[in-house]
Amino acid sequence: MPRVTTKGQVTIPKEIRDALGIEPGDELAFEETDSGYTIRKEEPTTAEGDDPFEKYRGSAESDETMPERMRRLRGEYPRDVDDETDEDADSEVEA
Structure with a gap:
């Protein structure tokens, strides 16, 4: 049984x-x-009672x-794999 601290x-x-x-x-x-109290989860709101995500809807x-x-935002997309030539790859191995 939970206790109040x-x-x-x-x-x-x-x-x-x-x-x-x-x-x-x-x-x-x-x-x-x-018969007592009920507890429920509230939806997130701003101090004014508005939906904090409304301004981002559709953006x-x-x-x-x-x-x-997500790939584009991380800089992973499009990924250019053909840019590196065999000569560039060989010079990296030798270095």
């Missing part, structure tokens, strides 16, 4: 965290009911797939 903290059992989808950093809401629209975008 002197700082008012309590560990939520793993089974409950998994069932509610609670992860570190998530915000929770406690709501009073006739990544592209015909590229996600793996293609």
